[in-house]
Amino acid sequence: MNLIDCLKNNAERNPTKIGFIDEERSLTFKEMYDEVQEFSKSVSKVLGTTKVVSLLSENSTSFVIAYLGIINSGRAVHLTPTNISESSLANQVRSTGSGMILCSEMTKKLGIFHIGSFVPVGPTSISGLVESAKDIELKVQTPTDVAYLIYTSGTTGEPKGVPVSHDMVEFTTKNIIDVLGYSETDIDVIPLPLYHSFGLGCLHTSIFAGSTVVLLKNADNLENILESVKKYNATSLAAVPATLTKLLRLDRKILDDCLQGLRLIITNSTSIPKNTVKEIKGILKGGNLATYYGLTEASRSTFMIFNEDSSLHESVGKPAPGVNIKIDDEHKGDSEFGEILVKGKNVIKKYWNDEKADKSIEDEWLRTGDVGYLDDDGYLFLKGRNDEVINVGGEKIIPHDIEQVVRQIPGVEDSAAFGIPHEVFGQTIKLVVKKSENSDLDKLVILTHCMKNLEKFKIPSKIEFVDSIPKNEYGKVKRSMLK
């Protein structure tokens, strides 16, 4: 069963049931299935034999139509963040060989599409693709075909393309449904971007379970999240730990009123404060708070449903059914921690045209770059990411990306970026700069240059001028000494 089979089943069994709701409209399963069919034929007519289509859109029912429509046309969807920079978009589109950039009206306004003429068709707004193409035959997808492709900074350096096949989607989604008990009676509120693995997995779950999904554009408007949960009598909510922590600052009576009917809040593996777990559990009463550990390359590798045992509140749970996890003992040295390795049908076989990145997969074991340990009962505890990578609100950033931009500024002799703790984002970026001799460079010049040349989540939140930057004998920055 792939996503399209499930949608078709839903449309046949419950044609008039509302399956998809966004902030402007709602669609029944039958309406969604028909829209997807039409969209697929239009894509096929416009694109011919092209195998990949890029999709750049905020959450909406149109996103879902385009996403499923591209898949149903026998192609893979290249998903990109809506806040991607022009140069990153250009690099990704070149790498995928995408034949078209489909965008929403909002992302079209961003003006990041001056990326040359190598894309045969793009940018095209989703609503603008209305070619009538009734006689087009759609190609049937096989389980090993790529359903979607996401670029991730991962933990080892350059962005890598992660191709996820239909059988991986099926395996992962069935695990989510079995472990977390989703069913067609659920109403799932998703304020997470669908271009990320977390949000996309939630959408897949709703389609496989035949439940109703409520798509919100983002998680910034906390009141909107609460109102949506209440308005639609939602049974599940997906949110990153930072959103849950921010929600807890609101009036407790309002939280009780809106959230206590939920049977499940699902969050993800960025460390979740113990207090947040305790307070959310207090609000949910009969419902569950759950988390998971996973990467785009190995989605939902563990699950954790928080119970009364507070000693486990910092764990990300046990391996998902059919998934194996081990800790690399060989390289952990004197530490009790080691790199986490994952094996299972949720793990990619290889990266997208990237032999260097493929070296992190050995005998089907994926080296995650994350560090942690397993306790005697098999619960996994994360101790952090590779120390070079900065995780700002779920966006993984390689320090080199920032440093190379800052070093272009006249008056900068050297620089180093690293993560510092932040209560809301988990981490933000601190930049230390060594000025050239006699330079009168100030912080605003650096910020302005960064703003023009980096995505907004890569802008340093703190800048400090220093006399020297500590480095080892190979010239590598000793970031641990800067923190």
Add this chain to the structure above:
Amino acid sequence: MVKEIFFEVFPTLAENNFGWEKEQKDYDNWDSFAQLNLITFAEAKFGIEFSLEESIEIKSARELVERINSHLK
């Protein structure tokens, strides 16, 4: 000077779309990262530091000015 910060953080913002009372929800791209950028620019420009609570509460250009003034007094 605060207006300049807005045009730095929202480079596609047109002159006639700026408003002192215009709120976060009225901007297409004022998300949590843009909020962080606004705070960072204001701190660097005025040599001040906001608390986390202040950072979260600012929802318009007018409120940013008021917060800055309270630090400069």
